[in-house]
Amino acid sequence: xxxxxxxxxxxxxxxxxxxxxxxxxxxxxxxxxxxxxxxxxxxxxxxxxxxxxxxxxxxxxxxxxxxxxxxxxxxxxxxxxxxxxxxxxxxxxxxxxxxxxxxxxxxxxxxxxxxxxxxxxxxxxxxxxxxxxxxxxxxxxxxxxxxxxxxxxxxxxxxxxxxxxxxxxxxxxxxxxxxxxxxxxxxxxxxxxxxxxxxxxxxxxxxxxxxxxxxxxxxxxxxxxxxxxxxxxxxxxxxxxxxxxxxxxxxxxxxxxxxxxxxxxxxxxxxxxxxxxxxxxxxxxxxxxxxxxxxxxxxxxxxxxxxxxxxxxxxxxxxxxxxxxxxxxxxxxxxxxxxxxxxxxxxxxxxxxxxxxxxxxxxxxxxxxxxxxxxxxxxxxxxxxxxxxxxxxxxxxxxxxxxxxxxxxxxxxxxxxxxxxxxxxxxxxxxxxxxxxxxxxxxxxxxxxxxxxxxxxxxxxxxxxxxxxxxxxxxxxxxxxxxxxxxxxxxxxxxxxxxxxxxxxxxxxxxxxxxxxxxxxxxxxxxxxxxxxxxxxxxxxxxxxxxxxxxxxxxxxxxxxxxxxxxxxxxxxxxxxxxxxxxxxxxxxxxxxxxxxxxxxxxxxxxxxxxxxxxxxxxxxxxxxxxxxxxxxxxxxxxxxxxxxxxxxxxxxxx
Numbered sequence: 001x002x003x004x005x006x007x008x009x010x011x012x013x014x015x016x017x018x019x020x021x022x023x024x025x026x027x028x029x030x031x032x033x034x035x036x037x038x039x040x041x042x043x044x045x046x047x048x049x050x051x052x053x054x055x056x057x058x059x060x061x062x063x064x065x066x067x068x069x070x071x072x073x074x075x076x077x078x079x080x081x082x083x084x085x086x087x088x089x090x091x092x093x094x095x096x097x098x099x100x101x102x103x104x105x106x107x108x109x110x111x112x113x114x115x116x117x118x119x120x121x122x123x124x125x126x127x128x129x130x131x132x133x134x135x136x137x138x139x140x141x142x143x144x145x146x147x148x149x150x151x152x153x154x155x156x157x158x159x160x161x162x163x164x165x166x167x168x169x170x171x172x173x174x175x176x177x178x179x180x181x182x183x184x185x186x187x188x189x190x191x192x193x194x195x196x197x198x199x200x201x202x203x204x205x206x207x208x209x210x211x212x213x214x215x216x217x218x219x220x221x222x223x224x225x226x227x228x229x230x231x232x233x234x235x236x237x238x239x240x241x242x243x244x245x246x247x248x249x250x251x252x253x254x255x256x257x258x259x260x261x262x263x264x265x266x267x268x269x270x271x272x273x274x275x276x277x278x279x280x281x282x283x284x285x286x287x288x289x290x291x292x293x294x295x296x297x298x299x300x301x302x303x304x305x306x307x308x309x310x311x312x313x314x315x316x317x318x319x320x321x322x323x324x325x326x327x328x329x330x331x332x333x334x335x336x337x338x339x340x341x342x343x344x345x346x347x348x349x350x351x352x353x354x355x356x357x358x359x360x361x362x363x364x365x366x367x368x369x370x371x372x373x374x375x376x377x378x379x380x381x382x383x384x385x386x387x388x389x390x391x392x393x394x395x396x397x398x399x400x401x402x403x404x405x406x407x408x409x410x411x412x413x414x415x416x417x418x419x420x421x422x423x424x425x426x427x428x429x430x431x432x433x434x435x436x437x438x439x440x441x442x443x444x445x446x447x448x449x450x451x452x453x454x455x456x457x458x459x460x461x462x463x464x465x466x467x468x469x470x471x472x473x474x475x476x477x478x479x480x481x482x483x484x485x486x487x488x489x490x491x492x493x494x495x496x497x498x499x500x501x502x503x504x505x506x507x508x509x510x511x512x513x514x515x516x517x518x519x520x521x522x523x524x525x526x527x528x529x530x531x532x533x534x535x536x537x538x539x540x541x542x543x544x545x546x547x548x549x550x551x552x553x554x555x556x557x558x559x560x561x562x563x564x565x566x567x568x569x570x571x572x573x574x575x576x577x578x579x580x581x582x583x584x585x586x587x588x589x590x591x592x593x594x595x596x597x598x599x600x601x602x603x604x605x606x607x608x609x610x611x612x613x614x615x616x617x618x619x620x621x622x623x624x625x626x627x628x629x630x631x632x633x634x635x636x637x638x639x640x641x642x643x644x645x646x647x648x649x650x651x652x653x654x655x
Contacts, residue, residue, distance in 0.1 A: 001088055007123050008095045015102045022199035027187050028108040029196040029324050030267050038110045039184060042117050046100050047177045049121060050093055056086040096120065101180055105187050197269070198261055202327045202351035203373035205257045205271065206390070207286075209250040209297070209316065210345035211457065211509060212337045216245050216304075225304040233281035233301060236490050239468055239497040250316070250337060251509075252494035253284040253297075254456035255433055256352065256390070257326075266290040268324050275490065282495055286326055293320045295331065308338065316347070327351050352390045366392035388513050389434060397436055397514035398547035401452070403461065403505075404587070406542035410599045413609035415635070416505075416543070417461070419452050422483050430484045432491045435513050439483055448502060449483070452515055452545070455493035459515045461543075462503035505543045506532070516547040546587050552576050562589035585613035 019026045031039075100120050107113035137144040190196050216225060226242035227233070240246060259269035260277050268288040275283035281301040289296050291310035295318040303313050311317065319332040327349055335347045354362025354369035363375035366387040370376055377392035379385065385396040403416040419438035422430040429436045433454045440450035448463040469486050470478035493499075507518040521538035532538050552564035557576075561584025567577040580586070583593030591598045599605050599614070611628035614620055 001092060004123065005092060005095065008092075008099050008120075011120070011123070012095070012099050012102065015099070015106065020200070023190075023196055025102055025105050025187065027105045027191065027196065029200055030191050031108060031188075034110055035107055035113065036188065038113050039104050039107060040181075042104050042107075042113060043101075043177065043180045043184065045117075046097060046104075047173055047180070050097050050100075050176075056090040056093070096123070097176070097180075101183065105184060194261070194264065194267070194269075197267070197324055198259075201259050201269065201325050202356070203258070203353040204351075204390070205327055206255070206348075206350045206352050207257050208254050208348040208457065210335070210337060210347060212250050212339050212343055212345050214248040214250075214315070214339045216248060225302050227301060230281065230301055234275070234279040234283075236275050236279045236282045236492060236495055238282075238495050240495050241497070246494070246497055246499060248315075249456075249494065249499070251457035252455060252492065252498070257284070257286060259326075271326055275492070279490075282492075288324075289314070289317070292317070293322065294318050295321065295323070295326055306338075314338065316345075318347075354391065363392045385429075394513035398516055398549060400549070401438060401514075401516060401545050401547055402587070403440075403452070403543065403545045406544060406597075408542070410585075410597055410609040411605070411607060412542065413607065413612075415608065415612065417450055417452070418635075419545075422451075422487060423480060424484050424488070425481065430487045432487055432493075437483075437487050438515070439480070451483075453487070454515075455498055457509050459507040459510070459512075459518065459520075460498065460503050461505035462498060506538065514547070515545045518545065520544065548576060548587070558589045559584075561585075561592065579616065580613050581617060583614075583617070585609070589613075 016024070016026065100117060103116045103120055104113065107116070133139060135144060224243050224245055226245055228243055230242040231238045253273060255273055257271040257273055258276075259271050261269055263270040263277060265287050266289075270277075271286040272280070273284040277283070282299065285298050285300065286295055287298070288294075289311035294311065296311045296314040297316035298312060298314055302315065308314055316335050316337045318335050321328070321331050323331050331349070333346050333348065335345055336342050337345050353373040354375050355371070355373045356362060357369075360366075360368060362369050363377065364387075366380075367375040367377035375390065375392050377386035377388070380387050380395050383396060386392070388394040388396055399421050401419045403419065405412065405414050405416055407413060417440035420441050422437040422439050424430055431437070433456055435454035438452035440452070446466070448465055449469055450461065450463050452459065452461050454460075464486075466478065470476060470482045503523055505520050506523050507515065507520050510518055512518060520543035522541040522543060523532060523538055524536040558564050558578035558580075561582065562578040562580035564576050565579055578587065578589045580589040583598070585591045585598050599607075599610060606624035606627040608631055610620075610624055611631045615624060615628050
């Protein structure tokens, strides 16, 4: 008895280990009809096999004639021993039924169900096996004799005329079956109503779709894959021309996806990007296609006229799977994407839901977990800004950043931009894809404005026409407030036609929350198809982005070759700079006079590098004074909202 109960209890504990609060029995979130039918059959068999409970119950109600039993060779038989014996047997029967029921409700496969069911019935019969072993003499002669004597003894119950003994057994069997059926029916209702599915689903998924693209200019069709009235079918702002769309970069659809429980397809939720079901025409959408047993990614308004099977105009599809949730670990990371032909790629799908972790670990211990699974990030240090990211995983990126093209020598050096963060009216940063947007604060009368922003998998240094940012009315306000409104109105890199608006520099693929410290590539546009699709080829030009806040207290910022001070040269009060000495040069005075990058001689070559780092040094000469004065004037104009007499874009080759 002790061995049997130990095995049953250990099995039960293992079955219920780590069960979530909403699913204490760890039932599958859904089951096919054949498994449901097998569960009913298993419960019927369970009630018919487990007679221990019914026999002990009837024996308790119809007590044996203990006086006759004492005369027949059991002088020590007492009422308390009789009750204890049957109580043990009754408890063993109940536990075995409970374990069997848990096996039944946890079943997701017919064959596995009956294999587990048969195993537990064997364990529940260990006491009978032990008695048979004893009767056959394998436990010794004395035990054999006692066992056979017990087997041949006829136990006579005390008669109870008001209740028939058979009624007790039948009633107990019916009651047990009703209880099992009721519990199973409740669990089935939670499955059918998608309660278990909703409760076990991740609140948000961070999905990365890969770096593939679909060149829509190569379509063998007359019309565009998008309808001409696309703008009327969505609330998402559109700068993309639906009649002549740009290349479809799948990475532009990276980001947070949320399950829509009001739209269920084949007992599975539909996942939308931030645009949601109300903008279904343009929103990225994942849904399950039962006809091919795959999860697919589609854009509802997209139709290139190419039939790709039973799953409509899919743009990406998973390997075959029966998974009910997109984040299920059984779904392979290998997906097939459509680029005019099928191409294999790797998707990354991560659950972003802090309630799945203990304490504050879901927020990286940098914030508090809200009931809806989001993180309320705490302030980072004493800087007044919170940690960044859905899981509070990144410190606040630099506010001002400077961008340079270094080239091979100081002759190639030029400062491309001084970027300031775009701010909302309350002073908070404007974000795209959860990362800050930077504005190259130059002449506001320039036809195009230059920005540094994240587009799903890369940082871009790109331009937008000022008419898109502020409208065509030249008398209307145009500045930070208008830029903030532009980028916070559901900005989407594809629908805002980001790449075609004049992007000169792109970072390598990255998850970084800051553009600082990344490897950058120059993008050659409109020339020839290259390694970045139809928009051009990439090449290294020494583009770099540096963070230099107004904090000269940072130890060793300028090394041993310069002093940190306020950058008053260009009317900047929000940034410091390293004033280099003794022939040292560079943004952080990182180049010694002997470094190959440093120019030979202080006054022989007039270029931007000399003006930025060497002109003020003793012995530099005055040959470049006029040139450097003009350079400073350009950069001063660049950082003030006043009308300049020239556009620094042409002078410095910006954007």
